[in-house]
Amino acid sequence: MSADCGPVLGMILKGYPRISETFISNEILLLEAAGFRIHILSMRRPREDFTHASVGGIRAPVNYLPETLLVPLPLLLFYNLRRLLRFPRRYRTALQTAVRRFRRTRKPATVKHLLQAGYLVERFLPGSGIVHFHAHFAHSPASVAMFAGQLSGLPFSFTAHAKDIYTSDVEQLREKALEARFLVTCTEYNRRFLQSLVSPERTPVHRVYHGIDLGLFDGASHPEDPQPPYRILTVARLTRKKGLPTVIRAVKALREAGLPVRYTLIGDGEQREEILAELTRQGFDAKRCWLGTLPHETVLSHYRKAHVFALGCEVAPNGDRDGIPNVLAESMAMGVPVVATHISGIPELLEDGRSGLLVPPRNPGVMARAVARLLLDTHLRSKIVDTARRDVRRSFDNRVHIRRLVSIYRRQVLGSIEEEPLW
Numbered sequence: 001m002s003a004d005c006g007p008v009l010g011m012i013l014k015g016y017p018r019i020s021e022t023f024i025s026n027e028i029l030l031l032e033a034a035g036f037r038i039h040i041l042s043m044r045r046p047r048e049d050f051t052h053a054s055v056g057g058i059r060a061p062v063n064y065l066p067e068t069l070l071v072p073l074p075l076l077l078f079y080n081l082r083r084l085l086r087f088p089r090r091y092r093t094a095l096q097t098a099v100r101r102f103r104r105t106r107k108p109a110t111v112k113h114l115l116q117a118g119y120l121v122e123r124f125l126p127g128s129g130i131v132h133f134h135a136h137f138a139h140s141p142a143s144v145a146m147f148a149g150q151l152s153g154l155p156f157s158f159t160a161h162a163k164d165i166y167t168s169d170v171e172q173l174r175e176k177a178l179e180a181r182f183l184v185t186c187t188e189y190n191r192r193f194l195q196s197l198v199s200p201e202r203t204p205v206h207r208v209y210h211g212i213d214l215g216l217f218d219g220a221s222h223p224e225d226p227q228p229p230y231r232i233l234t235v236a237r238l239t240r241k242k243g244l245p246t247v248i249r250a251v252k253a254l255r256e257a258g259l260p261v262r263y264t265l266i267g268d269g270e271q272r273e274e275i276l277a278e279l280t281r282q283g284f285d286a287k288r289c290w291l292g293t294l295p296h297e298t299v300l301s302h303y304r305k306a307h308v309f310a311l312g313c314e315v316a317p318n319g320d321r322d323g324i325p326n327v328l329a330e331s332m333a334m335g336v337p338v339v340a341t342h343i344s345g346i347p348e349l350l351e352d353g354r355s356g357l358l359v360p361p362r363n364p365g366v367m368a369r370a371v372a373r374l375l376l377d378t379h380l381r382s383k384i385v386d387t388a389r390r391d392v393r394r395s396f397d398n399r400v401h402i403r404r405l406v407s408i409y410r411r412q413v414l415g416s417i418e419e420e421p422l423w
Contacts, residue, residue: 008037009409010130012120012141012148015044016062017055022296023186023210023326024136025055030402032059036409039128041065041120043141063124065116065144069108080118083151091118094150097175101143105169113140117147125152132156132181132413138164142176149179157412159184160194162344163241166319170197177203182412184405186210187323187345204412208405210326211398216300217333226307228260230375233306233336235299235327238269241320243312243341245278249364250310252282254372264302268293303334308374313343314361324349329396332356332388337381339370349396355388 009031017025028038038060044067066072084091098114125148133148135141138160149156157180165173165185174197177183183205185191191207198205232251236242244265251263263284265275279286294302303309309331315321324345331338332349338356340346350356357370374381 006037006129007131008039008129009413010039010041010125010128010133010148010154011060012041012133012135012145013043014137014141015046016040016042017046021136025058026213026398027210027402027405028060029057030398031406031409034402034406036406037129039063039124039130041124043067043116043144063120065120069112069115076115076119079122080115083118083122087151090151090153094118094147097147097150101172101175104171109140110143113143114147117144117151120144121148121151130154134158134409137161138173138176139168142180146176146179155181155413157182157184159186160190161186162190162323163320165190165193166315166321173197177205182206182408184208184408185323188348189345190323206404206408208408209324209396209401211396211401212326212329212333212392214333214393214397214399216296217330225378226375226381230254230259230261230307231264231305232261232308232310232371233264233266233302233331234310235266235302235330236311236325237267238271238275239320240271240316241313241322243314243361244271244275246312246314246341246362246364246367247310248275248278248282248284250312250367250371252284253364253368255283257368257372259372259375263289264306265290266292266294266299266302300334303331303336306331306334306336308339308371309336310339310367310371311341312361312367313341313346315343322346328356329392332392333396335385335389337374337384337388339367339374341367349391350388351391354384355391356384 032038040060040062042062042064045064066076094114098110102110131154133145133154133156135145135158138158142158145156145158160183177194177198180203183194183203185194185205185207186209188207191205195205234247236244238244251261254261276286276290279289311325311328313322321344328338328340328349338350340350340356340358341361342358343361347358350358352358357374359366359370
């Protein structure tokens with residue numbers, strides 16, 4: 001390894017860049033600003049034709065792993081055979097882990113993750129300066145990081161978020177947690193669950209909120225007494241856990257009650273056709289309401305026009321659920337009052353009646369009444385907007401949380417808590 005340039009953190013990502021993962025690109029950007037050298041190892045090439053502005057400031061080199069097994073199989077086998085011949089004991093350990101995990105779930109993805117890790121370690125690790133692997137998401141990126149650690153002898157860690165925690169096989173997740181040097185997660189709700197899987201003496205779990213870039217929201221202001229037509233905004237992935245049918249039906253109920261409201265939905269996802277059909281079924285012009293995926297800078301312009309932000313998060317049938325959606329913190333910082341559901345880590349951000357309104361999931365009637373309160377009760381709206389802004393600035397400034405993450409990496413990766421620049 002090239003020690004003359006200093007140690008490097010190998011960041012294993014599901015895909016890079018991804019328009020829906022601004023928190024990851026922001027984290028990398030802030031880590032680099034703090035003096036970290038990072039090498040991105042992505043399991044997937046970008047699927048969107050545009051990115052957020054923060055990506056342009058990232059200096060880290062990027063390498064991509066083969067996404068599938070069929071076409072690149074000879075190349076994957078070549079690098080894995082070379083690793084086996086050079087380090088047979090390490091490879092046997094990784095292979096035994098893969099066999100054990102495959103027997104537990106019978107999922108062929110385990111084989112792919114082992115082969116991707118062998119390819120990564122043989123092709124990209126030499127000369128990279130990488131001394132530690134850190135994966136974002138507890139499912140496939142953490143699996144590749146675990147195997148890469150076993151094949152290279154380097155330690156690994158991972159950040160767990162939401163779906164990756166609650167849709168994973170518990171024993172598979174526990175095994176990765178036991179192997180990892182430390183874990184990071186973005187809510188206290190998640191931290192308690194993950195720490196229940198492993199003792200803190202074996203694997204500490206750190207809660208670090210994503211936070212938001214407060215500089216993007218300077219000067220944002222909203223009238224205390226909004227005038228009709230009232231604008232209701234949702235920014236979300238079109239996926240079941242976001243509870244979008246609840247929001248759509250709540251807006252319909254407001255219309256039926258005589259309130260002149262306009263609804264805007266920004267985002268995309270695997271449930272696009274179902275959500276668009278729901279909009280049409282409830283009497284909306286889906287082509288006018290739904291704007292698809294937009295760059296963050298354009299989303300900000302929609303925050304400025306909105307009178308209420310509504311999100312109906314729920315626990316999906318497969319256990320998937322949100323952590324703390326960043327869009328809620330962004331709305332609060334922009335002075336847009338929020339109605340959301342009492343799910344997962346959301347109450348860590350929103351205090352009902354103080355910094356927003358919390359309602360039960362899957363209850364459009366209650367959500368409609370909460371939205372109406374924020375539109376029509378001037379005193380409540382003013383109090384919530386002011387308190388929400390203060391709370392976000394005090395507790396969800398991403399510069400504060402990145403300093404905590406820097407401290408964790410210093411302590412856990414290099415065993416140092418010195419405050420001088422790391423490298």
